[in-house]
Amino acid sequence: MKATAIAPTNIAFTKYWGKKNEKLRLPENGSISMCLSDLLTTTTVEFSPEFKKDQITINDDELEADEAERVVKHLDRVRRLAGIEYKSRVVSTNSFPSGTGLSSSASGFAALTLAAASAVGLKLSEKELSILARQGSGSACRSIPSGFVEWLDGNTSESSYAKTIFPANHWAIADVVAIVSEGKKEISSSEGQKSVSSSPFMKTRQSHMRKKNILVKKLIKEKNFKEFGELLEAEALELHTIMLTQRPALIYWTPGTLKIMKLVGHWRNERLSVYFTINTGQDIHLICEQKNIRKLKNKLKKLDFVKEIIINTPGEGARLTQSHLF
Amino acid sequence: MKATAIAPTNIAFTKYWGKKNEKLRLPENGSISMCLSDLLTTTTVEFSPEFKKDQITINDDELEADEAERVVKHLDRVRRLAGIEYKSRVVSTNSFPSGTGLSSSASGFAALTLAAASAVGLKLSEKELSILARQGSGSACRSIPSGFVEWLDGNTSESSYAKTIFPANHWAIADVVAIVSEGKKEISSSEGQKSVSSSPFMKTRQSHMRKKNILVKKLIKEKNFKEFGELLEAEALELHTIMLTQRPALIYWTPGTLKIMKLVGHWRNERLSVYFTINTGQDIHLICEQKNIRKLKNKLKKLDFVKEIIINTPGEGARLTQSHLF
Secondary structure, three states: OEEEEEEEEEEEOOOOOOEEEOOOOEEOOOEEEEEEEEEEEEEEEEEEOOOOOOEEEEOOEEOOHHHHHHHHHHHHHHHHHHOOOOEEEEEEEEOOOOOOOOOHHHHHHHHHHHHHHHHOOOOOOHHHHHHHHHHHOHHHHHHOOOOEEEEOOOOOHHHOOEEEEEOHHHOOEEEEEEEOOOOOOOOOHHHHHOOHHHOOOHHHHHHHHHHHHHHHHHHHHHOOHHHHHHHHHHHHHHHHHHHHOOOOOOOOOOHHHHHHHHHHHHHHHOOOOEEEEEOOOOOEEEEEEHHHHHHHHHHHHOOOOOOEEEEEOEOOOOEEOHHHOO | OEEEEEEEEEEEOOOOOOEEEOOOOEEOOOEEEEEEEEEEEEEEEEEEOOOOOOEEEEOOEEOOHHHHHHHHHHHHHHHHHHOOOOEEEEEEEEOOOOOOOOOHHHHHHHHHHHHHHHHOOOOOOHHHHHHHHHHHOHHHHHHOOOOEEEEOOOOOHHHOOEEEEEOHHHOOEEEEEEEOOOOOOOOOHHHHHOOHHHOOOHHHHHHHHHHHHHHHHHHHHHOOHHHHHHHHHHHHHHHHHHHHOOOOOOOOOOHHHHHHHHHHHHHHHOOOOEEEEEOOOOOEEEEEEHHHHHHHHHHHHOOOOOOEEEEEOEOOOOEEOHHHOO
């Protein structure tokens, strides 16, 4: 009863922020994202009647009971579905920093969902896996399917899941991540999201999200990079506007984030077509066409405050590793 | 026909951003501010039939024709009122950096208005001076009266002016300015303001500004520092989120601005009661009670990226210097 899964993080072009159902993690609005080829979590889950308790290890650190609670709750969901009560060992590794806005909870809960479901022998469809992953961490549902993905907000647990809208090879764009973080964020996304309704602008945002999602899908379909880039950059600023106007205000940017936000505008003036987007964190995602990766990377390399550059193309969703397929 | 005037900049607790009449500079909403004791512009204006053209010198630099245009237009307003056509020499000096969000246009146009009107012998009331100053630079109207000031938005030129709501000695608070700027801002406030309606959130902002102004006046009256501080910090963030969601986006903060925004939250956790506000620029204003100035200054002194610290108490409005009174 053991399986290993790999899942990518995803970059949201339109963002998830605010839940219409806290317990089921139903989002206020649908969102459009892309799975990332090189930001990956690998998770092995083993269930056994011999284990006395759930033991969760992430990046070589064993979690304390309070830290492990959200993972244990997710394992409970899988155990309920499988009708077993065995405890488990979970070993998970990220290829990138955690808790800095790179969405490790998305890749983490997607890999956990697939590995755990496989370990207990559940035969779940992609849709069912996405629904299950969502209950662990909302954006994890977008890391189950491959390529360009839409998360349907839904009004019930069964209707809120993600699906592929275009395969990974549909469009040769890239997400060049610049790591500028200075430690984990002070307030987690789960926590920060609870006070979203204190922003005076949330209602207006909700009133136009449906239209925005329709537009971004059209621009991806048509491969209209300029308008797509303008839309996703404005959407990232809008997300951060909501957070900045919440009470208490969430200020997730760091000086490095801000420096690159401004440089991106200058680079566009120099005819390098690149746009930024930022999740609920500090690290910044630079979206360009793949033909411009090298030029962009050279610019980023010159910045001493950029600690690491990770180049992603549109990637596959969650998958089992060959060695543990059964 | 010569006079010298001194005028302060002012810090807005509720902000001016967006005009309902571009030409008359009637603001979308009223605003509440405080004149600053130590951010001053001193301006001498002389009219003479011997001058061939208007000559404008700011901080020892003579302005080129295009740069001088806005000042010359303002001198024209004064000449029209006085019924003269003489050209003038204007010499103006700021005690602080220009074009970095410290509102040099507010103090500049207030000093210019008073000096020019006095030089030509116009006997204008404070209200008339405020109306005249507003036409040069909107927020300049708030630098004519003293102390705590309200700018009534008005629907006509005659009803849009600023007046003292409490004298400077009403409340012992301070505005400790941290200079963190790295050069002038790339887009001026006048320019940036023109696209304010492209922010999807401007309507919501306008719908609550009247209530916010009533509340901030109440908090100043009651000297309720905590709620006053929370309000002005949230208002500064709201102003900047409007700018961030305009198209094109205006990103006025610098890394130094952001660092201090975050530190202010930490300092409050350490029981130093301080709140930030930011105008349309980079330099950051820290509002505290005067008893905490020393403690705050010591914290700022330790930050190597803070280039200068300017301590302001509530100050007087525009006034003529003794030497040129006539």
